[in-house]
Amino acid sequence: MHFFVNKGMGHSNSGVEHAQFYRAARFKESNLPFKYIFTDYLPQLHQHMSEWQIAENDVIGLYDFFLSDDPMQYLRDGEAFQHTYHEDVLYDTKGVHRLVIRQTTGNFKATTYKKRFYDSSTSREINVDHRVILKNGQHQMSWHYLGTGNHKRMVNIHLNHFYEDDYFFATYEALLLFFYQQLERVFHHNVYFIDRGSDNEEVLVQLKSQQINLKIVAIIHAAHFVSKQGGHLLWNNHYQYLFDHLDQIDAVVVSTMLQKQDILKQLAFLGNTNISDKLYAIPVGGVDRVPKARRLSGDAIRFVTASRLHAEKNISHIILALAQLQANGISATLTIYGSGADEQNIRRLIYDEQMTGSVKINGLSQNLSEELQAYDAFVSASYSEGFGLTYVEAMAQGLPIVSYQNSYGAQTLIRPNENGILVPITDDKDKNVAALARAMRRLLTVYDTLSIGQQNVAKAFTNQQISTAWEKLVGDLR
Known part of the structure; x- marks a missing residue:
């Protein structure tokens, strides 16, 4: 199976998600099987999938999977039960936001407990998510948050009644590792196209180091390079892990030949001249047909x-x-x-x-x-x-x-x-x-x-040409 790995999607999406949508269309043209993977907690995921015309059986949501009545069927067919999103908010006597109860668009409800504390960095009190409980009948997940903002992380994660067993994960990374281990049990000859999330990348590299037969394709969606300082290259933080572990990555995809050439030069500066065979330039968008020429149509x-x-x-x-x-x-x-x-x-x-x-x-x-x-x-x-x-x-x-x-x-x-x-x-x-x-x-x-x-x-950016380029990459990985 070919997996397009991302943290999430929404009503409004960045170029990363649109690149995924476009790649999915090319894979369908080429009859290459694929599924999106979304690893974030996304209460309105199925509503947004519908808005962007993404089929339920093309998606694996981490939380939908763990809370499913039948995880195997979910992996095959997607979420069978979608709901209209709704939330109720509870305030205390001082008007402070304390509790949120959500009916998600998936088949589970979510309860989020808030915590108020003094933030010394801003010299004010702030209200943050503290504990989350997701529930679908006997199936339940819960965790606490530590930190705020960019430092916010999940800890003490409980997963109950998954295949009738209970599990505990100290960190989100441990949960993520368990998630990919489950996918590897069900799907075979897997190729993971990592669009977003260094945590996904780290866990998959860890799995691969355990002699599990999987392929990792890293997708670079933005400028990868920051600057050169002395004998060191400073990479974009999103791609630092990738460049530190190139030996574990089976292919790297950029969208332009210019970026490919820059990467080859920069890696050669570091003494790495063995990357060219695994570096591909494949556009993330193309045209169905060559357009007709236009003329200016009015006064303005x-x-x-x-x-x-x-x-x-x-x-x-x-x-x-x-x-x-x-x-x-x-x-x-x-x-x-x-x-x-x-x-x-x-x-x-x-x-x-x-x-x-x-x-x-x-x-x-x-x-x-x-x-x-x-x-x-x-x-x-x-x-x-x-x-x-x-x-x-x-x-x-x-x-x-x-x-x-x-x-x-x-x-x-x-x-x-x-x-x-x-x-x-x-x-x-x-x-x-x-x-x-x-x-x-x-x-x-x-x-x-x-x-x-x-x-x-x-004429240089037709969908057919781009589909052929993806077919070649997939063939090279076999």
Whole structure:
């Protein structure tokens, strides 16, 4: 079985989850069996699976599995009983949040006890999750939390009536190890594609070191490298464990040839020259068909962007660049798709710049490719993109693209003056915004050329080619 390993998914997802969804579609095309694995406690998992049209029998949720009436049937068919999510909150006489009782979307209920304590780092009292009990009839899981925020961890985990036996795990890592041991009992010739979670990676490497016949494929979704200091390379924290244990990893997948070449050079600097055979570059998005060329369709050019609304996506740069276009008499609009923590700041900027009539936020779209048909050009202001799935969705509609020259997505998917315009990045935000505005303005003069060029670029990123690349990797692992 091929397992796509992640911590979770939700109503709004990052590029990691969208890359998984896309890979699943390619595996289905190639008749390669697969299942998603989600290891986080996700009370609304099945609702979100339905929103993203993920079949129940394509998913193994760690908590659904351990609390199932029939774990073997669950592994085969998925969750048979889904529920509508509901929660009740209990407050004490001082209005402090003390207890939450949830009907999860799976077949179990959850009770979370809260604890209030003084946090010396913030000099205030905070309310945190303290104890959790999950229950489905006789099947029960419970644990305590230690720490808060990024230091929060599960301890003293009890699993009751799993195959009629009771278990105790001192740590989450011990529970995770037990979970994968159960999967290895049922499924055979397993390949684990690790998309997120160094804890998953550590446990699977531990299992493999016990002479269990499994394969590990590490997926790199973002910039892997931070800097070079003396004779040392500083890796992105998410990938430190991977690079420390390359000998236990059967394949490493990046989404662009540029990133593959960088990794080979960096590892050669460390004296590791034996990685090339296990390093693959496979795009995490592609097109069904080569798009038709487009023409500008109205008086105002309609720009569009789509991403998580987080500060690192620099949506504010696009708004400010659009303001410069309008100040120079160019009629243009911007539509923003996405949701996230930076949304209120973006709305405030739109208001402050008096652009409420020309810039709008359309929220999260679960069918972005079709939505993009209504626009003329795509804009991105992110300084870093491991790949950039939204570039591909713009490509699929024949939209020319204006983007900062980020690594690695923009430099792979945008060919200057063929299907888009790349804007060099400096340390000066104002200069970057001005350069972005100039590129958006220049787009008007070369629009037809770029849209025709998008057809040529799209031919290198077809779904069929990408399916074939995954088939080759799977074949190489046999």
